[in-house]
Amino acid sequence: MPEPDDAPARARHHEPVLPEGPVRATANVCHAAGCLSLGSDLVFDRLCERVEASGTDDVGVRRVGCLGLCAQGPLVKVPEHDRLYAKVPAEPDELDQLVEQFRSGTGGLVVSEDPFFARQVKVVLRHCGSVDPEEVEDYVAKGGYAALRRAVTEMTPEEVVAEVTESGLRGRGGAGYPTGLKWATVAKSGEGGHKYVVCNADEGDPGAFMDRSVLESCPQQVLEGMAIAAYAVGANEGYVYVRAEYPLTVRRLNSAIRQAERAGLLGTAIADTSFSFHLEVRIGAGAFVCGEETALLASIEGRRGTPRPRPPYPAAAGLFGEPTLINNVETFASISAIIERGGRWYAAIGANKSRGTKVFALAGAVERTGLIEVPMGLSLRQIVFEIGGGVPGGHRCKAVQTGGPSGGCIPEELLDMPVDYESLVSAGSIMGSGGMIVMDETTCMVDVARYFMDFCREESCSRCVPCRAGTVQMHRLLDRICSGLATRADLERLERLAAMVQRASLCGLGQGAPSTVFSTLRYFKDEYLAHIDHRTCPAGVCEMAPFEMAGSGR
Amino acid sequence: MAKPRLATIWLDGCSGCHMSFLDLDERLFDVFARAELVYGPLVDAKEFPEDVDVTLVEGAVSTEDDLRRVREVRAKTKILVSLGDCAVTANVPGMRNPLGPKAILETAYASGVTGASAAPSEWVPALLERVQPVHAVVPVDVYLPGCPPSADVIAEAIDQLLAGQLPDTAHLASFG
Amino acid sequence: MSVVTLVIDGHDVAGQSGQSILSVAREHGIAIPTLCHLDGLSEVGACRLCMVEVRGARRPLAACVTEVQEHMEVTTTTDELTDYRRQIIELLFTERNHVCAVCIANRHCELQDLAKALGMTHFDLPALNPSAGVDASHERFGIDHNRCVLCTRCVRVCAEIEGAHTWDVRGRASEARVITDLGTPWGESPTCTSCGKCVQVCPTGALFEKGRAVAEGKERRPYVPFLVARNRRS
Numbered sequence: 017m018p019e020p021d022d023a024p025a026r027a028r029h030h031e032p033v034l035p036e037g038p039v040r041a042t043a044n045v046c047h048a049a050g051c052l053s054l055g056s057d058l059v060f061d062r063l064c065e066r067v068e069a070s071g072t073d074d075v076g077v078r079r080v081g082c083l084g085l086c087a088q089g090p091l092v093k094v095p096e097h098d099r100l101y102a103k104v105p106a107e108p109d110e111l112d113q114l115v116e117q118f119r120s121g122t123g124g125l126v127v128s129e130d131p132f133f134a135r136q137v138k139v140v141l142r143h144c145g146s147v148d149p150e151e152v153e154d155y156v157a158k159g160g161y162a163a164l165r166r167a168v169t170e171m172t173p174e175e176v177v178a179e180v181t182e183s184g185l186r187g188r189g190g191a192g193y194p195t196g197l198k199w200a201t202v203a204k205s206g207e208g209g210h211k212y213v214v215c216n217a218d219e220g221d222p223g224a225f226m227d228r229s230v231l232e233s234c235p236q237q238v239l240e241g242m243a244i245a246a247y248a249v250g251a252n253e254g255y256v257y258v259r260a261e262y263p264l265t266v267r268r269l270n271s272a273i274r275q276a277e278r279a280g281l282l283g284t285a286i287a288d289t290s291f292s293f294h295l296e297v298r299i300g301a302g303a304f305v306c307g308e309e310t311a312l313l314a315s316i317e318g319r320r321g322t323p324r325p326r327p328p329y330p331a332a333a334g335l336f337g338e339p340t341l342i343n344n345v346e347t348f349a350s351i352s353a354i355i356e357r358g359g360r361w362y363a364a365i366g367a368n369k370s371r372g373t374k375v376f377a378l379a380g381a382v383e384r385t386g387l388i389e390v391p392m393g394l395s396l397r398q399i400v401f402e403i404g405g406g407v408p409g410g411h412r413c414k415a416v417q418t419g420g421p422s423g424g425c426i427p428e429e430l431l432d433m434p435v436d437y438e439s440l441v442s443a444g445s446i447m448g449s450g451g452m453i454v455m456d457e458t459t460c461m462v463d464v465a466r467y468f469m470d471f472c473r474e475e476s477c478s479r480c481v482p483c484r485a486g487t488v489q490m491h492r493l494l495d496r497i498c499s500g501l502a503t504r505a506d507l508e509r510l511e512r513l514a515a516m517v518q519r520a521s522l523c524g525l526g527q528g529a530p531s532t533v534f535s536t537l538r539y540f541k542d543e544y545l546a547h548i549d550h551r552t553c554p555a556g557v558c559e560m561a562p563f564e565m566a567g568s569g570r
Numbered sequence: 571m572a573k574p575r576l577a578t579i580w581l582d583g584c585s586g587c588h589m590s591f592l593d594l595d596e597r598l599f600d601v602f603a604r605a606e607l608v609y610g611p612l613v614d615a616k617e618f619p620e621d622v623d624v625t626l627v628e629g630a631v632s633t634e635d636d637l638r639r640v641r642e643v644r645a646k647t648k649i650l651v652s653l654g655d656c657a658v659t660a661n662v663p664g665m666r667n668p669l670g671p672k673a674i675l676e677t678a679y680a681s682g683v684t685g686a687s688a689a690p691s692e693w694v695p696a697l698l699e700r701v702q703p704v705h706a707v708v709p710v711d712v713y714l715p716g717c718p719p720s721a722d723v724i725a726e727a728i729d730q731l732l733a734g735q736l737p738d739t740a741h742l743a744s745f746g
Numbered sequence: 747m748s749v750v751t752l753v754i755d756g757h758d759v760a761g762q763s764g765q766s767i768l769s770v771a772r773e774h775g776i777a778i779p780t781l782c783h784l785d786g787l788s789e790v791g792a793c794r795l796c797m798v799e800v801r802g803a804r805r806p807l808a809a810c811v812t813e814v815q816e817h818m819e820v821t822t823t824t825d826e827l828t829d830y831r832r833q834i835i836e837l838l839f840t841e842r843n844h845v846c847a848v849c850i851a852n853r854h855c856e857l858q859d860l861a862k863a864l865g866m867t868h869f870d871l872p873a874l875n876p877s878a879g880v881d882a883s884h885e886r887f888g889i890d891h892n893r894c895v896l897c898t899r900c901v902r903v904c905a906e907i908e909g910a911h912t913w914d915v916r917g918r919a920s921e922a923r924v925i926t927d928l929g930t931p932w933g934e935s936p937t938c939t940s941c942g943k944c945v946q947v948c949p950t951g952a953l954f955e956k957g958r959a960v961a962e963g964k965e966r967r968p969y970v971p972f973l974v975a976r977n978r979r980s
Contacts, residue, residue, distance in 0.1 A: 303918065320915060325791040325811040478896060478915070478922030480792050485837035488920055489871050509870060516833045519805050520794045527805075658868045661847055667875035668843065700875075705868060713867035717847035740865030746846025746858055
């Protein structure tokens with residue numbers, strides 16, 4: 017896999033400052049995509065220069081992964097003093113002052129006392145923001161790959177599966193299928209032939225950046241989870257399927273795989289046992305539907321990325337027709353902690369039938385957007401108001417959208433609902449992969465439905481008629497409603513069409529496409545009717561079109 | 571009891587549906603024994619009359635004039651029948667929709683002919699942006715697809731309509 | 747192969763394990779509408795017209811890709827299924843430019859027949875009227891994308907029976923098109939053998955033989971059983 021074009025630029029960056037002796041402070045500079053886009057690489061270089069120029073030998077500077085509070089980057093964390101510095105400037109003078117603050121433990125915010133961090137429980141993200149994403153040694157020094165060593169040297173594959181089953185972990189890609197059950201199925205499939213382990217990193221929901229952050233912050237943790245899975249199900253080959261829009265992710269993954277192989281933690285004779293596991297990265301070409309597992313497998317095989325009818329499920333006949341375990345990034349990233357600390361420990365976190373923690377990309381009309389990890393069962397209100405700091409600008413929260421284009425909008429009055437798979441479904445949404453968009457009263461819910469329908473329409477793979485043509489017509493109907501040109505008959509037709517597309521489409525993308533329509537109709541039907549009966553948009557978003565010369569007339 | 575009042579109009583179509591109506595041949599005597607034909611290309615009437623019981627509409631809605639006429643017809647008719655594929659789906663007239671009226675006029679009056687240089691701007695009604703089926707602009711009670719619907723199909727539908735029933739055309743006619 | 751007994755529309759029927767619901771139903775004279783399916787070609791489950799209710803299933807299942815199972819209870823026609831099928835036909839008619847009156851396949855068209863069978867008299871949804879394009883570069887054949895329903899029979903017959911794999915699908919959403927040789931004009935295709943199988947299996951007038959006028963696309967039908975027989979032997 018060749019390096020992306022931007023790779024050589026990386027070489028120009030400063031080397032981390034890692035003093036030999038004891039340090040008073042280590043500046044952990046966030047190098048995940050969010051902070052990088054705000055210039056954290058320049059902050060890092062300048063910090064290194066200032067520290068070296070000052071001649072001190074008790075301050076270190078290093079790169080780490082996502083520190084969470086993405087909206088306020090560039091972020092620098094000083095773990096020695098439990099402090100986080102937001103919006104760190106790249107001005108040398110200001111940096112000199114900051115270095116003094118780092119050393120003395122002043123300024124910034126105290127991480128353990130800050131509500132954004134205090135309510136979080138980090139399992140998937142436990143190494144994010146503390147290990148260098150580009151150094152396998154750093155991950156190993158923090159206890160990384162201990163779980164894989166333990167699995168391959170002390171446990172049988174059956175015991176590994178049993179541990180995962182006991183943890184109660186469910187697929188974090190969206191559907192929530194029990195992970196242990198899936199592993200057990202793949203483990204039993206096939207008769208000594210090839211098997212594959214595939215990581216679905218084709219994250220495509222609008223506003224979602226969980227998988228990206230995990231892979232850019234601690235790729236080794238995902239690789240370790242995949243290797244443990246491979247050992248458990250009897251696979252020796254695997255693929256990570258990443259979207260091409262994540263060049264940094266691709267680069268860090270490739271680098272991580274090479275480094276892990278060199279360290280004997282991937283490849284042949286892992287941890288000096290007979291177990292081997294070879295991994296390759298496959299890059300998607302920008303189709304949302306390739307996040308659907310059968311489309312993803314087709315794409316890896318070099319075919320057109322369209323879903324096929326199931327059964328057979330990939331667990332029985334997947335990649336190249338062989339039994340294939342396919343999980344998403346967050347699922348694999350949860351595995352090493354489960355093996356280290358036991359399935360029972362993991363199962364003690366969470367609520368109801370949803371155990372453990374879930375990572376969310378908190379975005380939209382919320383004071384502190386960013387990447388968070390919370391125990392299952394925390395309420396949406398706690399997430400939005402305690403962790404997220406509420407809605408900015410004196411606005412009130414109107415709804416929270418979860419689950420991406422296949423999800424739904426949960427109204428403010430239901431925010432006390434616990435976040436778990438079943439509760440979200442009963443409220444008309446889904447857990448999804450972890451996108452969470454907060455909306456205030458300046459958001460028009462019909463416009464939101466139109467936006468997501470537009471997304472589904474453009475991303476339809478075109479294979480089945482309900483999704484390909486149905487989303488186009490639903491989008492037109494929503495557009496008519498937003499423009500004030502629709503009648504009640506149009507609304508009825510929208511509902512009838514939505515029911516058909518949901519029930520008759522071939523894959524989850526089509527089946528989920530009408531879900532935002534259903535959830536907004538369930539909770540915000542008055543907004544639809546205001547557009548239709550009174551030609552007004554209560555949120556003041558939609559512009560009413562003049563009546564057409566030859567309108568529907570009906 | 572007065573005889574039911576029947577009308578036909580011809581919008582954007584080829585008149586094939588009217589020809590098919592004429593193909594009722596001797597059955598036309600039965601029709602006119604039971605109904606009075608008060609308006610249409612086959613009658614000499616200038617204004618669309620009030621209180622029409624059944625109007626058969628041939629053709630799609632292509633011009634501002636079509637639109638005005640079909641709205642008037644709707645307002646003055648109890649049962650409006652979309653007769654033939656043009657009225658039901660826009661059919662052949664609708665084939666200009668992917669191109670738009672400007673390109674059509676340009677080809678028909680300027681680039682495609684000798685001796686003329688521009689599309690007429692008066693005497694002929696302006697083209698609508700899109701050709702629409704009748705039910706896209708006014709409510710329709712009965713759909714009778716076909717290009718054209720056969721005389722038998724029209725006879726059957728008229729028979730039921732004059733008997734005061736709405737014919738079940740799903741089992742009578744088909745497209746094309 | 748073992749015998750499986752099941753109930754379709756209240757009739758006790760028998761099939762073989764591995765057989766599809768569609769295949770068993772048709773063997774017993776129970777009609778299920780299809781469009782993308784063609785005996786002898788692989789199944790894609792794309793048109794969704796053959797959806798049936800299977801007792802215990804959360805949603806309707808495509809009969810062409812669902813294998814029969816012992817004690818299965820299948821219902822092929824309900825008000826809901828009929829409504830779905832009618833909506834699918836309506837979506838297909840409004841998606842591109844299906845003008846039966848001037849189509850080479852008029853009265854020999856599976857889409858037209860389905861509309862008739864499902865009692866469609868008109869469409870409420872607006873016609874989208876795209877300019878989908880025509881490729882007439884081949885010496886003997888042409889494709890009018892305005893009449894294509896993306897059933898991919900042409901793709902499958904070319905790959906699975908002729909073995910040329912000239913046809914495939916490009917693009918997604920409403921931009922999807924069947925294409926020859928990665929998008930080169932059909933007439934310039936180095937892989938096309940000009941066998942014409944794609945034309946024979948096209949359910950609409952999208953693929954046509956040049957020189958035939960409106961409603962003259964009939965002759966091709968007798969070829970279909972031949973294609974099927976060939977594939978069954980292999």
